[in-house]
Amino acid sequence: xxxxxxxxxxxxxxxxxxxxxxxxxxxxxxxxxxxxxxxxxxxxxxxxxxxxxxxxxxxxxxxxxxxxxxxxxxxxxxxxxxxxxxxxxxxxxxxxxxxxxxxxxxxxxxxxxxxx
Amino acid sequence: xxxxxxxxxxxxxxxxxxxxxxxxxxxxxxxxxxxxxxxxxxxxxxxxxxxxxxxxxxxxxxxxxxxxxxxxxxxxxxxxxxxxxxxxxxxxxxxxxxxxxxxxxxxxx
Numbered sequence: 001x002x003x004x005x006x007x008x009x010x011x012x013x014x015x016x017x018x019x020x021x022x023x024x025x026x027x028x029x030x031x032x033x034x035x036x037x038x039x040x041x042x043x044x045x046x047x048x049x050x051x052x053x054x055x056x057x058x059x060x061x062x063x064x065x066x067x068x069x070x071x072x073x074x075x076x077x078x079x080x081x082x083x084x085x086x087x088x089x090x091x092x093x094x095x096x097x098x099x100x101x102x103x104x105x106x107x108x109x110x111x112x113x114x115x116x
Numbered sequence: 117x118x119x120x121x122x123x124x125x126x127x128x129x130x131x132x133x134x135x136x137x138x139x140x141x142x143x144x145x146x147x148x149x150x151x152x153x154x155x156x157x158x159x160x161x162x163x164x165x166x167x168x169x170x171x172x173x174x175x176x177x178x179x180x181x182x183x184x185x186x187x188x189x190x191x192x193x194x195x196x197x198x199x200x201x202x203x204x205x206x207x208x209x210x211x212x213x214x215x216x217x218x219x220x221x222x223x224x225x
Binding site for chain 2: 006034041042043044045046091093095106107108109110112
């Protein structure tokens with residue numbers, strides 16, 4: 001089956017620094033990847049849709065200059081949290097849609113970001 | 117606005133059956149999904165319904181009624197490992213997933 005690998009699984013960083021999270025589709029080409037944020041006991045919140053070779057589409061209220069998304073290839077999308085602050089601490093999850101399929105069935109393992 | 121409602125928490129006994137309900141109001145409908153999420157992990161896909169009726173997959177079944185904006189996930193022969201959150205999500209007219217907050221299922225011996 002299709003596998004999405006997300007790295008790192010956990011990261012602790014100092015306030016003001018930047019953190020890069022990678023999302024890779026290991027055995028398929030993902031033209032579209034999605035980045036979510038999840039707060040404890042809350043629903044997943046879509047942050048942005050990442051399309052290979054073009055600019056990401058950000059959801060309302062998500063700062064594109066703070067959450068930089070790059071989808072440089074059909075198998076890799078990255079999310080960079082710039083100038084991180086403690087309020088950016090959260091669980092970030094990527095998912096990928098297999099071309100031609102309607103289900104968004106493949107999620108990365110998630111990244112627990114803690115900003116101290 | 118768009119809204120997905122599901123109970124916050126449910127408790128059931130090992131070996132029993134539990135039904136987790138989900139109601140939705142969305143702008144358009146292009147399918148309903150159920151995911152399982154263990155604490156600290158990403159969601160894993162369980163089922164997909166786009167037509168009315170029951171979809172059965174092993175111990176798990178999912179039902180959809182589009183006219184009522186309603187779905188349920190039925191878990192049979194509950195096992196301790198089924199303790200997790202169950203997320204209902206609907207794909208709207210823009211093919212964007214709208215997520216419920218999830219139902220935390222607690223299984224007791």
